[in-house]
Amino acid sequence: MFSRKVWRDALVAVISFAAFSGCSLIPGGGDASYPTVNKALERVDSVLDDTLAGVRPRLRWRDGPAHMSERRNSFTNEADGEMDVSRQRHLRTQISQGKKKELLEIVSRRWEEKGFEIKEQNNGRPSLLSEASDGCIAKIDVGGSGDVYISVGVSAVSSGPSGDIAGEEGDSFPEASSGAPDHTPDLRDPYWSK
Template sequence: MMSRQKFPVSVASMLLATICLGGCSTLSGDTPEPTVNVNEAVKQVDSILDGTVNAVRPQLKWRDGPARISERRNSFTNKANGEADVSRYRYVRTKVSKAKLNGLLAAITKYWNKEGFKASTSNPREPSLSGKAEDGRFAKFSMSSFGDVEFYVSVGALSSERSGDIKGEEGDQFPEAPNGGPDYTPDVQDSYWSK
């Protein structure tokens, strides 16, 4: 015979296990289910990146990194759940001085807010900004202490593909860095942004 104290605890345990086996989406509640396929997600990512850089005047020079897919996994079973995040980095080639950073951040914030992102500073030690939309789209801007400037955008997609670069979406060619990898260092001097 079950005591009165143990019954509510056992019911709560069963309910929690049922929720987590279903994907723990009820507990996290912060990522809406995607409704687009990978190709549509890549188009959305590129559209957000294009809109962001086009909102900045004078225009910046940039290179795109490869579009990537990152499979989402059930937080309880660690099995792929048929959803993924599609993302791309856009690396700014224009050298941006610290003196021009506030103007750049203002232009980005204004555009992201107009597009439904809630923009906020994400790292007070290094200039960075991130924004999340209600539909799960995510955007980020950051500038490293070395002056490297990059944008990152991620959109959810329905996909059972494994994580990795998306074929046909390799992005632009980059010069080679001393370590043999791609060199993301800004290499374009601009009469406005670089002063």
């Protein structure tokens, strides 16, 4: 039989580990500093809008659906009341191989002006990952088929399940031969596609 001291020491160890590993011990507890899902979505869409407003000549795009991803406690695997709210914006404008680096440089400057810090940069398969002081993550990535997308995500407080956010389905996409949405750029631009 364990003594009270052994139980107390074990409890202190668990609480200390949870505190240093970012775990929530209270199911549904959530972080009070996180915004609601609606406020998080406003932040996500605002960063997407602002990012593309800084690119000249203007680019055309389609919005993907807004999505929530439920976070789970690493000990209990129960929902901890926190979500990641995100959306991807897929460029319709074809970006030529010679202009991809320029586009990433413009986006990088724009994000830094808005307080984001560049955390990762890959020149081989052009991509950038940045983070703001509020934990908002923004990424631009060039896919294998030349598609370019910008994704933004931020944490929120919610007890809802993972999945697309109702009423925030985004734009219609053409259908690929696989039946999935086709994200291939379909518009040429005199500057960006040359």
